[in-house]
Amino acid sequence: xSPLTGVLREAWAMYRNFAAHFLLIAFILYAFAxxxxxxxxxxxxxPGSAAAAVIDFFVMFLLQxxxxxxVQDVRxxxxxxxxxxxxxxxxxxxLPVAGASILAVIGIAVGFVFIIVPGLxxxxxxxxxxxxxxxxxxxxxxxFGRSWRTVRGYAWNVFGTIVLVWLILxxxxxxxxxxxxxxxxWLRSSLADVVAGTLIxxxxxxxxxxxxxxxxxxxxxxxxxxxPPPEHPPPEHPPPEHPPPGYTPPGGYPPAY
Numbered sequence: 001x002s003p004l005t006g007v008l009r010e011a012w013a014m015y016r017n018f019a020a021h022f023l024l025i026a027f028i029l030y031a032f033a034x035x036x037x038x039x040x041x042x043x044x045x046x047p048g049s050a051a052a053a054v055i056d057f058f059v060m061f062l063l064q065x066x067x068x069x070x071v072q073d074v075r076x077x078x079x080x081x082x083x084x085x086x087x088x089x090x091x092x093x094x095l096p097v098a099g100a101s102i103l104a105v106i107g108i109a110v111g112f113v114f115i116i117v118p119g120l121x122x123x124x125x126x127x128x129x130x131x132x133x134x135x136x137x138x139x140x141x142x143x144f145g146r147s148w149r150t151v152r153g154y155a156w157n158v159f160g161t162i163v164l165v166w167l168i169l170x171x172x173x174x175x176x177x178x179x180x181x182x183x184x185x186w187l188r189s190s191l192a193d194v195v196a197g198t199l200i201x202x203x204x205x206x207x208x209x210x211x212x213x214x215x216x217x218x219x220x221x222x223x224x225x226x227x228p229p230p231e232h233p234p235p236e237h238p239p240p241e242h243p244p245p246g247y248t249p250p251g252g253y254p255p256a257y
Contacts, residue, residue, distance in 0.1 A: 002157045003218035004211060008164060011206040018074050022202035024083055025066050030197040033059040034190055061098040066090035067205030068134040075213075096133045096140040104129055104144070124159045125151045130205075131212035150215045158211065165207055169200055 015022065033056045040048035040055075069090045073081045081089060104126045111119030128147040132138045138146045151158050176196050180188045 003154065003214040004157045004161055007161060007207060007210050007214060011203060011210055014071070014074065014206050014210075015203050018070075018079065019202075021074065021079050022067065022070060022206075023198055025070060025086060026063060026198040026201045027194070028083065029059050029063045029066070030194045030201075034194050038190070058094065058098060061101055062087070062090060062094050063201060064101070064130050064205065065093040065097045065134050067202055068131050068209050069093075070202075071206050071209035072135055090134070093134050096143070097130055100129050100133060100140040100143050103140075120159070121155075124155050124162065127151065127158060127162060128208060128212045128215070131209050135209065135212060136216075150212065150219065154215055154218070158215075161207065161211060165204060168203070172196065172200055 036055055037049075037052035040052040042048070044051070066086050066089075070081070070086050073079060073086065104122070108119050108122045108126070111117075111122050113119075125148045126144060128150050129143045132143040132146045132150065133140065136143075136146060173196060176192055176199075180192050180195075183191065
C-alpha cells in the first residue's frame with residue numbers, strides 16, 4: 001500500500017478540525033498583502049506596483065512557512081502556537097523558503113518551456129522543498145536533494161496527489177468565480193484572490209506537510225535492520241579439546257591433559 005493512501009482524507013480532517021486557526025493565518029497575510037498592494041499601486045503607479053509585487057512574493061513565502069509550521073504544531077491534536085507565535089516561528093525560514101522557491105519556479109518553468117515532461121518531473125520531485133526546510137531543517141540548496149530523495153520511489157503517488165489537489169483547487173476557483181460574478185470587476189478580482197487564497201493555501205500546506213511526514217516514515221521503515229554484535233563474541237582460537245581415553249599421539253609424545 002502506498003504511504004500516501006488516504007492523505008487527502010487526513011488533510012481534510014485536519015483542515016476541518018483546525019479551520020479557524022489555519023484560515024486566520026492565511027486571511028491575515030493575504031489581506032495584508034492585498035491592502036499594501038492597493039495602497040502602493042494607487043499612490044505610486046507603476047513603481048508602486050513593482051514594489052507591491054515584491055512584497056506579495058515575500059508574504060506568500062512567509063505564508064507557506066507559517067502554514068507548514070502550523071501543521072507541525074497541531075499534529076498532537078491541539079493548537080500550542082497562536083497567530084503571533086506561528087508567524088514568529090516561521091520568520092527564520094522566510095529567506096531559505098524564498099530562495100529555494102524562486103529557484104524551483106525557474107527550474108520548473110524552464111522544464112515546461114522546452115519539454116513538458118521535465119517540468120512535471122521537477123514539479124513532482126521538488127514538491128516537498130518547503131517542508132524539508134521548515135520541518136526537516138534543511139538549508140535552501142540542500143532542500144532540493146532532500147525533497148528528491150524523499151519522493152524517490154513514490155513519484156507516481158506524489159504526482160497523483162498533486163493532480164487531485166490541482167483538480168480540487170480548480171473546482172474551488174470556479175465556484176468562487178460564480179459567486180463573485182455579480183460584483184464589480186475591481187472588487188471581484190481583489191476579493192476573489194483573498195478569499196480563494198485563504199481557503200486554498202492551508203489545504204495545500206496540510207497535504208504537502210503530511211506527505212513529507214508519511215514519505216519520511218516510509219523511507220525510515222525501509223532501512224535495513226541493524227544487527228548488533230553478540231554480547232559475548234566467541235574466542236578467536238578455541239581451547240584444544242581433551243583427547244579421548246586410550247588415544248596415543250603420533251611420535252611417542254604423551255597426551256596433553
